[in-house]
Amino acid sequence: MSLSKPLSNPVSEPRSISRFADLPTLFAAITASPDFIRAFGDPIPLTIVESGEQAGEHDMPEPLAVQAECGAVIAAIFDLFTGTRLEPLAPDIAWGFVNSFHFVANKLERREERFTDEIRRMMREPDLSEVYNSELEEKQLRVQSTTEQREAIEVMRDYAAGMYRAQSGWAWSPAKGSKASPVNTATxxxxxxxxxxxxxxxxxxxxxxxxxxxxxxxxxxxxxxxxxxxxxxxxxxxxxxxxxxxxxxxxxxxxxxxxxxxxxxxxxxxxxxxxxxxxxxxxxxxxxxxxxxxxxxxxxxxxxxxxxxxxxxxxxxxxxxxxxxxxxxxxxxxxxxxxxxxxx
CATH class of the missing domain: 3.40.50.1380 (Methylglyoxal synthase-like domain)
Structure with missing residues (x-):
């Protein structure tokens, strides 16, 4: 049995290790890719985690930890099923895991567009009231917060998709819709x-x-x-x-x-x-x-x-x-x- 782990991004050739138990050692020896550092390493000062909540300071997950866990989950699925009667099902299970990231990213993108449309409508009818300015600032922060969430999920999706390819030999593709990201191997x-x-x-x-x-x-x-x-x-x-x-x-x-x-x-x-x-x-x-x-x-x-x-x-x-x-x-x-x- 061998497990393959893409190091800095999903395009690179996978590196082989002998046992699933070796994964923590491998992860400790690598550094987070630029994409994870960009998406997780420099969050905006204030964010709105969910609609209706007050803005606050919330940390992002540590970039290397996110990268390692994305790879480890996909590897664990193949490792668990290898050599058993469930082995043919491993690609389907892993595909669904990657697709869950894609589903959430699309959901966030639609939310982004809705917030952006609301800002455009407000900008077409501006006024000088304090209530107007406060509401406009809140909507802008909601857009920025949603964009930050979407970009983080897309980076996780692309890395998990690279791990899926390394393990299965097949390129991951979504069930429907588009997947367009600057780090994709096959858009x-x-x-x-x-x-x-x-x-x-x-x-x-x-x-x-x-x-x-x-x-x-x-x-x-x-x-x-x-x-x-x-x-x-x-x-x-x-x-x-x-x-x-x-x-x-x-x-x-x-x-x-x-x-x-x-x-x-x-x-x-x-x-x-x-x-x-x-x-x-x-x-x-x-x-x-x-x-x-x-x-x-x-x-x-x-x-x-x-x-x-x-x-x-x-x-x-x-x-x-x-x-x-x-x-x-x-x-x-x-x-x-x-x-x-x-x-x-």
Missing amino acids: QVAVQDYLRARGLAERERYVPQGPIVVASGHAVWHDWQPIWDRLDAIHARIPHMMLVTTAQRRGFDAIVASWAGARGVPMVAYTLPGGGRSAPYKRNRKMVELRPVEAVLGEGSGIQDNLYQLMRKADVPIHAFRKADQAPAQSVGRPGAQHRRRAA
């Missing part, structure tokens, strides 16, 4: 946000720039190494590439997402536009309209065949993989396990 962006924000400078962090490479394949796919090798070759030729996938959390798309996480390549998960039987075919047409420079496609259903034909008609160079060319599943092993052994 997963819901395509609705991507298209809506493309022309808005104030939301530039949601818009990865670069030549687009489309990657899509069957939900049942186990041979990850040839896909990683081909993507590595494309990345060597197109270092500023951006991946667009068909948003499946299993199989071919999940292998592609794991590669993006390991290589720090931005990725857009193109979800289905609406419902109905025609939705996958509409998505295929929209992906071609993005004008990709190359496509990496795995053999699949009629929907996959349709995407292949559309790419050919648009003269997009295609790297095609057939299911029959895969190595036997028992000789290839689970992608996450193979990745952990190679990283170790």
Whole structure:
């Protein structure tokens, strides 16, 4: 058994240790990353912890302690289940833990926007009363306090997501919505946000720039190494590439997402536009309209065949993989396990 712990940020190569009991020693030997120091090390003097409370001085958790615990919880889940009949469930449990941070961060972001809208309304109708000034100062502090909370939770989410990737071999991605953060390895962006924000400078962090490479394949796919090798070759030729996938959390798309996480390549998960039987075919047409420079496609259903034909008609160079060319599943092993052994 081995546990992997990313040191200063989730992008770095994980460091292996032999036993879960070694984690405290490892944590004692590291320093908090700049992201944790920024989010936890210099809090604003006064904060409002919850709506309705008076402003007060409240300490932040110690940066290194937060960083260590975020990694330790994810590692503990995998350590507890390893070698038991529950081992296949460890990635799902750990994924939910990371997703809880994402859920809370989104909730805080919505609260931030609501407070900001209230301030804008007050600024449009200013007056010189003491009550007005007091209320405006309180709302400003509530916005600052909420922003500080959100940024702290986002840093914890991103670090836990890096630990999840190191343990499972798969890149973490949210169940819905966007995850855009300056420390992400593979920024997963819901395509609705991507298209809506493309022309808005104030939301530039949601818009990865670069030549687009489309990657899509069957939900049942186990041979990850040839896909990683081909993507590595494309990345060597197109270092500023951006991946667009068909948003499946299993199989071919999940292998592609794991590669993006390991290589720090931005990725857009193109979800289905609406419902109905025609939705996958509409998505295929929209992906071609993005004008990709190359496509990496795995053999699949009629929907996959349709995407292949559309790419050919648009003269997009295609790297095609057939299911029959895969190595036997028992000789290839689970992608996450193979990745952990190679990283170790």
